[in-house]
Amino acid sequence: MLVILSVLLGVVCGQYVPHPQFHRYQEGFRLTLEDVPGMKTVLFRYDVNRHTGNVTSQSNYAQKVDGKWHYVNEDIRVTDSHEIRYSVKTNIDGQMYESPVFTWKAVEGPVLPGRRLRGAVIFRDDFSGSHLDKNAWTYVNSMFGQYHEEFQIYTHEEANTFVRHGHLYIKPTLTADFSLFSEHFLHTGTIDVKAIWGSCMYPLNTGRGCVRSGKDGLLPPVMSGMLYSKATMKYGSMEIRAKMPRGDWLWPAIWLMPKHNHYGGWPRSGEIDLVEARGNIVAKPYNGQNEGVNMVTCSLHWGSTTGNTNLRTSSSRRSLHGGHDFASGFHIYRIDWTPDHITTYLDGHQMLRVTVPSGGFWEKSHFSGNNLWSAGDKMAPFDQPFYLILNVAVGGTTGYFPDSFQYNTKKPWQNHDSHGVDDFWARRHDWLPTWRGDDVAMQIDYVEMRHL
Structure with missing residues (x-):
């Protein structure tokens, strides 16, 4: 089963900032961030397979569509052997907020609520x-x-x-x-x-x-x-x-x-x-x-x-x-x-x-x-x-x-x-x-x- 390993950003300096989300699909992967009032720009940063030493690192600006900021990558087909580290930097009403680094990887076995x-x-x-x-x-x-x-x-x-x-x-x-x-x-x-x-x-x-x-x-x-x-x-x-x-x-x-x-x-x-x-x-x-x-x-x-x-x-x-x-x-x-x-x-x-x-x-x-x-x-x-x-x-x-x-x-x-x-x-x-x-x-x- 695939599990996203991440935490909420929560409230940063009085401003609630949602956590970025990683989604794997057949053609590649997608990073998304829920929009909040005053959010002007969203920059996703990610690297692939840091744990193997074969690292692909990039930073890309997201596009806002239907209340979310999206970045789609169709060049990297994510498999169960991949590990993705990702973070987000965003401008909200002129102030910059940067998230911690989250990790996505495929793990074995179901990890479900009791x-x-x-x-x-x-x-x-x-x-x-x-x-x-x-x-x-x-x-x-x-x-x-x-x-x-x-x-x-x-x-x-x-x-x-x-x-x-x-x-x-x-x-x-x-x-x-x-x-x-x-x-x-x-x-x-x-x-x-x-x-x-x-x-x-x-x-x-x-x-x-x-x-x-x-x-x-x-x-x-x-x-x-x-x-x-x-x-x-x-x-x-x-x-x-x-x-x-x-x-x-x-x-x-x-x-x-x-x-x-x-x-x-x-x-x-x-x-x-x-x-x-x-x-x-x-x-x-x-x-x-x-x-x-x-x-x-x-x-x-x-x-x-x-x-x-x-x-x-x-x-x-x-x-x-x-x-x-x-x-x-x-x-x-x-x-x-x-x-x-x-x-x-x-x-x-x-x-x-x-x-x-x-x-x-x-x-x-x-x-x-x-x-x-x-x-x-x-x-x-x-x-x-x-x-x-x-x-x-x-x-x-x-x-x-x-x-x-x-x-x-x-x-x-x-x-x-x-x-x-x-x-x-x-x-x-x-x-x-x-x-x-x-x-x-x-x-x-x-x-x-x-x-x-």
């Missing part, structure tokens, strides 16, 4: 190439809007899903800005998802998911991205380092669904929501706690039917305070999933733990009648392979953005209104200024799945 599951890696993507690995991920093309009547089309357009500087971006854009469409087209045109993008993920919903006419109601005014992992996991650990998007009515999600509906359609076969968030700066009940981009939630869903008496949800949420939010930086989201429990973590701190008795989820839920999971393990329906889903949705009319909440901009539509998407788009002058560049994208640094 609580973390230690199984072998079955899948990892660091998004280190120039394009998304299509052998690892499946694009979703659909206007289905899930079951929340969301306002987006999911496409595989490069503008909506792309890889840059070692991060995956899932970014909403305006449909009217796409080359094939226009504002007039949203009201009068017809979108055939399969004809345009080559596939449609919801062929049984051709009236809504695959083919739709603006004459029957406004076409989805936003395009976005959704990915399914081809790798699946049953009992193990999954870790994702991600940054949430900021912008009104954005709904990012990192979640898992069963590869096969072994016990039947939703919710019989279960759902695991590792992360959900709202992109609004302010989204709170009157006189209540803010539940905007400063908060993330995680949930498990299971049941025998969709009725309230036969559907169960176990959830938890975590907030950041002091002006911090989940769109300001990256955080690590993890799930440990065993034959006895499911536990989720945020930056190593437990968020949710669901354990089950010997009678499984049926007993835990106090359902009556025949146990539809009796043929499975104690963790059924969570005893089957699940795949990972990454997406950024927009809006929706089933209540994720409650009508009763206070928001930083006025909510333009009412839930359960058949014309909600029309009202959303008509009031875009209110919310569109909050969509600023790549801030509207969910960014993923890496995804890792491990066996037990």
Whole structure:
């Protein structure tokens, strides 16, 4: 296993300076430094294989992209035998700060926190190439809007899903800005998802998911991205380092669904929501706690039917305070999933733990009648392979953005209104200024799945 050996720079003369990070990938390596206010220049210094006497030493200035300073070297292919020593010198408001020297090297054996599951890696993507690995991920093309009547089309357009500087971006854009469409087209045109993008993920919903006419109601005014992992996991650990998007009515999600509906359609076969968030700066009940981009939630869903008496949800949420939010930086989201429990973590701190008795989820839920999971393990329906889903949705009319909440901009539509998407788009002058560049994208640094 590869381990980065480094320490935080912390506070230097009253100024917090983040620590530089080393990333190895197939074509070479990358040095990065998080930006802080007032940072003007960043100079990375490094040498290779000082311990062997065959030293390559260089100093190079970094470029600032998307809130980070990057230097990329594609001339040196780093192997397990390499040792890299590196440091950073930076100018912040006219003062120079220089870091200690950090060392990166490959070491044998896993060095993991005690609580973390230690199984072998079955899948990892660091998004280190120039394009998304299509052998690892499946694009979703659909206007289905899930079951929340969301306002987006999911496409595989490069503008909506792309890889840059070692991060995956899932970014909403305006449909009217796409080359094939226009504002007039949203009201009068017809979108055939399969004809345009080559596939449609919801062929049984051709009236809504695959083919739709603006004459029957406004076409989805936003395009976005959704990915399914081809790798699946049953009992193990999954870790994702991600940054949430900021912008009104954005709904990012990192979640898992069963590869096969072994016990039947939703919710019989279960759902695991590792992360959900709202992109609004302010989204709170009157006189209540803010539940905007400063908060993330995680949930498990299971049941025998969709009725309230036969559907169960176990959830938890975590907030950041002091002006911090989940769109300001990256955080690590993890799930440990065993034959006895499911536990989720945020930056190593437990968020949710669901354990089950010997009678499984049926007993835990106090359902009556025949146990539809009796043929499975104690963790059924969570005893089957699940795949990972990454997406950024927009809006929706089933209540994720409650009508009763206070928001930083006025909510333009009412839930359960058949014309909600029309009202959303008509009031875009209110919310569109909050969509600023790549801030509207969910960014993923890496995804890792491990066996037990």
